[in-house]
Amino acid sequence: MIQAERMRITRQQDVADVIGRDLPWQKLAGSRVFITGGGGFLGGYLVRTLLALNSSRELDRAIRVTVLIRNAAKARSNLMDVLNDPHLEWRQADLSDISKVDAADSNYVIHAASQASPRFYGCDPVGTLLPNAVGTAALLEGLRASSDPRGMLFVSSSEVYGDVPRSQSLHECAYGILNPTETRACYAEGKRFGEALCAAWYHQYKLPTFIVRPFHTYGPGLQENDGRVFADFPFNVIRGEDIVMNSDGSPRRAFCYVSDAIAGVFTVLLKGEPAVPYNVANDAGELSVYELAQLLVSLYPEKRLSVVRRQSAPSASQVKGISSELLPDTARLRALGWRATVDPASGFRRMIDAYLA
Numbered sequence: 001m002i003q004a005e006r007m008r009i010t011r012q013q014d015v016a017d018v019i020g021r022d023l024p025w026q027k028l029a030g031s032r033v034f035i036t037g038g039g040g041f042l043g044g045y046l047v048r049t050l051l052a053l054n055s056s057r058e059l060d061r062a063i064r065v066t067v068l069i070r071n072a073a074k075a076r077s078n079l080m081d082v083l084n085d086p087h088l089e090w091r092q093a094d095l096s097d098i099s100k101v102d103a104a105d106s107n108y109v110i111h112a113a114s115q116a117s118p119r120f121y122g123c124d125p126v127g128t129l130l131p132n133a134v135g136t137a138a139l140l141e142g143l144r145a146s147s148d149p150r151g152m153l154f155v156s157s158s159e160v161y162g163d164v165p166r167s168q169s170l171h172e173c174a175y176g177i178l179n180p181t182e183t184r185a186c187y188a189e190g191k192r193f194g195e196a197l198c199a200a201w202y203h204q205y206k207l208p209t210f211i212v213r214p215f216h217t218y219g220p221g222l223q224e225n226d227g228r229v230f231a232d233f234p235f236n237v238i239r240g241e242d243i244v245m246n247s248d249g250s251p252r253r254a255f256c257y258v259s260d261a262i263a264g265v266f267t268v269l270l271k272g273e274p275a276v277p278y279n280v281a282n283d284a285g286e287l288s289v290y291e292l293a294q295l296l297v298s299l300y301p302e303k304r305l306s307v308v309r310r311q312s313a314p315s316a317s318q319v320k321g322i323s324s325e326l327l328p329d330t331a332r333l334r335a336l337g338w339r340a341t342v343d344p345a346s347g348f349r350r351m352i353d354a355y356l357a
Helices: 003-019 041-054 072-078 119-123 125-132 134-144 185-205 229-238 258-271 289-299 344-355
Strands: 032-036 064-069 088-092 108-111 151-155 209-214 243-245 252-254 277-280 286-288 307-309 325-328
Touching: 003 041, 003 258, 003 344, 032 041, 032 134, 041 064, 041 258, 064 072, 072 088, 108 134, 108 258, 119 125, 125 134, 125 185, 134 151, 134 185, 151 185, 151 258, 185 209, 209 258, 229 243, 229 289, 229 344, 243 289, 252 289, 258 277, 286 289, 289 307, 289 344
Parallel strands: 032 064, 032 108, 064 088, 108 151, 151 209, 209 277, 243 307, 252 325
Antiparallel strands: 252 286
């Protein structure tokens, strides 16, 4: 089986898992959904899920999906498997531009466009900040012009919590320190501002807005040069390389497989409270960075890979502005009936196998 076909089948199975959740999908029937970032990792899964709903038994009328893209070639490559879907259309724009986005023919907007990889924070902080700031404002105004606006969902991030105390389980009001003048803060501050805009538009204009904060979401579709351990380590395994760490690997994270995260996003959109943030995470998927590396190597003993640590502690530049622990409290989302179902061992094997020829 060629790698592209394996990837397609894995994504189909992931989407089927999402659609199989007990959610009021019929609320989306006959609606028009406007999605930004559809050519990216999470955005691509959101697009595929909406289109797959049309061929399921969940809806009595089809959803029309409009994807706003910046890089047409990249987006079409990432969404090659659904390019010819008759319910999909494309619009091109750059959400770094300060302008209003035409979404007046839409009922829902899902804003998932953002440069999430840390490799962009130093070289393009402006391009990281603006889509979450002015882009969010433009989308809110665009949806407000609709004759039937039913909701905008903003994909935020766990980065909004800043540097929080060690061993603190992060509920949605537990914020730590975040220095806005540090270059790395472009992503977190952009997400904080986007959340504030969503809350403001709801309170002033009564436009329904919904906020999700994904934690360390992984799965097929992440890029090889992503720069985050939940992408870099699996690609080490895919390439048959030892996992080389430049720290002691002590920071702890909660890793969430993409189908669980996408189900969480739709749970908030369909059942959540407006202008209230929800952590989307697998709190049972907690591992240290070193434990993650060990797990991935152990999943493929036939590759005879090792975990190599080059120094005993992280450098100051590696930990600056990043909490040693980012562990979520998901009680608010679980109260809506959502549960994570994929453990890290199963999820990372599923991800890695999708890339193997």
